[in-house]
Amino acid sequence: MVQRTNLVEMSGVGVRRGGRWLVRGVDFTISPGEIVTLIGPNGSGKSTTAKTAIGLMKADEGTVSRKADLTIGYVPQKLAIDWTLPLSVRRLMTLTGNQPRAEIDQALEAVGIAHLADAEVQHLSGGEFQRALMARAMVRRPDLLILDEPVQGVDFSGEIELYDLIKQIRDRTGCGILLISHDLHVVMAETDTVICLNGHVCCRGAPEIVAKSPEYLQLFGARAASTLAVYSHHHDHTHLPDGRVKHADGSVTDHCHPDDGHHHDHAGEHHHHADAAPVAAHKHEDGHKGHHHAR
Numbered sequence: 459m460v461q462r463t464n465l466v467e468m469s470g471v472g473v474r475r476g477g478r479w480l481v482r483g484v485d486f487t488i489s490p491g492e493i494v495t496l497i498g499p500n501g502s503g504k505s506t507t508a509k510t511a512i513g514l515m516k517a518d519e520g521t522v523s524r525k526a527d528l529t530i531g532y533v534p535q536k537l538a539i540d541w542t543l544p545l546s547v548r549r550l551m552t553l554t555g556n557q558p559r560a561e562i563d564q565a566l567e568a569v570g571i572a573h574l575a576d577a578e579v580q581h582l583s584g585g586e587f588q589r590a591l592m593a594r595a596m597v598r599r600p601d602l603l604i605l606d607e608p609v610q611g612v613d614f615s616g617e618i619e620l621y622d623l624i625k626q627i628r629d630r631t632g633c634g635i636l637l638i639s640h641d642l643h644v645v646m647a648e649t650d651t652v653i654c655l656n657g658h659v660c661c662r663g664a665p666e667i668v669a670k671s672p673e674y675l676q677l678f679g680a681r682a683a684s685t686l687a688v689y690s691h692h693h694d695h696t697h698l699p700d701g702r703v704k705h706a707d708g709s710v711t712d713h714c715h716p717d718d719g720h721h722h723d724h725a726g727e728h729h730h731h732a733d734a735a736p737v738a739a740h741k742h743e744d745g746h747k748g749h750h751h752a753r
Contacts, residue, residue, distance in 0.1 A: 463489045465528060465602045465634045466511045470520035473506050480506045483658045484520070486651070488602060488634040493624075495637040495645050495665075498655035504638045505535070507655060508604055511636065528602060531595030533588075535606040535638070545579045547571065547590050557597050565593040568630070569623060585616035589623065596627065603627065606638045621646045 464487045472482035481503030488494050488511075496504045509515040510522060512530050539545065551562045566572045569589040574582065582590065588608055595603060605624065609617040625648045628635055639645060645652055645665050654660040 464523075465489060465525045467523045468507075468511060468517075468520065469522075471507075471510060471517045471522060472519040473503075473510055473515055474518040479657065481510075481655065481657055482519070484510075484655075485659065486653055486662075488636060490601065490634050491628060491632050492651075493628060493635045493637065493646065493649045494651045494653065495639055495649045496653050496655055497639050497641065497645065498660075500640060502655045503657055504640075504655055505606060508606065508636055508638055512602070512604060525601065529598060529600045531598055531600030531603045531633075533591045533595045533603070533605045533608060535610065537591065539579065541580045546576050547579060547582070548575045550579055550590055551594050551597060554594075561597055562593075565597040566590075568596065568627070569593045583616075584611040584613075585620060588612060588620055592623070592627070596631070599631070600633055602634045602636065604636045604638075607640065608637065609639075621648075624648075 467487045468484050471484040473480045484503075484507055486494060496507060498504050506515060510517050512528075512532070513522075513524070547566065548562060551557060551565070563572060563575065566575055569592050571586055571589045571593065574586060574590070579587065579590065592603075592605075592608075608624070609620050612620060624635060624637075624646065627633070628648070637646060637649070647665060649665050651662060652665055653662045
């Protein structure tokens with residue numbers, strides 16, 4: 459049973475396709491007004507986990523519970539559009555179903571692109587297109603908003619603006635938000651919980667506010683420092699190329715032990731803050747490659 463305050467609850471969830479586990483042992487909940495960010499390398503199971511959470515994919519083990527009559531807004535990483543055909547922003551808003559014009563206008567106003575209602579989608583910047591997709595998702599007034607790589611292809615300034623917009627949407631509507639990101643270290647500062655996936659939950663915790671770094675503050679300004687945060691991983695095992703897991707004691711298994719702690723050691727590639735204290739569900743050492751923005 460989902461608690462009254464939970465929009466989605468996943469317990470021991472695993473998804474198996476083509477004879478292999480895409481993701482396994484996933485546990486988390488999302489409540490109204492909560493922001494959860496899923497991070498991990500490509501192929502780690504982030505999108506699979508999100509799609510399973512909202513019912514687009516079926517779990518092969520574990521349980522997924524959702525609030526009755528849960529309304530979902532989904533902003534995909536990619537949208538199949540024939541860019542050679544004329545398509546206005548207003549028309550984009552109605553591709554998945556007709557909506558009253560007043561509600562479309564209200565949604566576009568809320569994301570700051572009301573002036574682009576009649577603009578051709580193919581002429582939008584990356585940030586403007588993301589705002590249009592958010593408006594399209596928000597016009598249904600969802601309880602839960604899923605954002606798959608919302609800042610991909612957006613420059614640094616646009617990234618800050620989009621994260622600020624996501625915070626405003628959360629504050630104004632009270633919806634829960636599930637963010638998916640390939641950036642393993644820099645996340646939205648307003649995130650309540652970061653969950654690192656690599657076929658399973660490697661670790662979880664709260665991000666560390668970037669504003670603690672005077673150098674970052676001086677370089678990018680107070681707005682960026684209050685919008686972005688650093689997440690420090692804690693894993694103690696290595697994922698081998700064949701999918702097996704090598705543990706700190708040298709043993710090799712097909713998957714992580716349920717009682718493992720996880721401590722990520724990035725071999726000096728990234729400088730973690732020693733005072734970070736994520737709430738680690740597991741710990742292991744993993745060779746994730748960080749995706750840094752050119753800032």
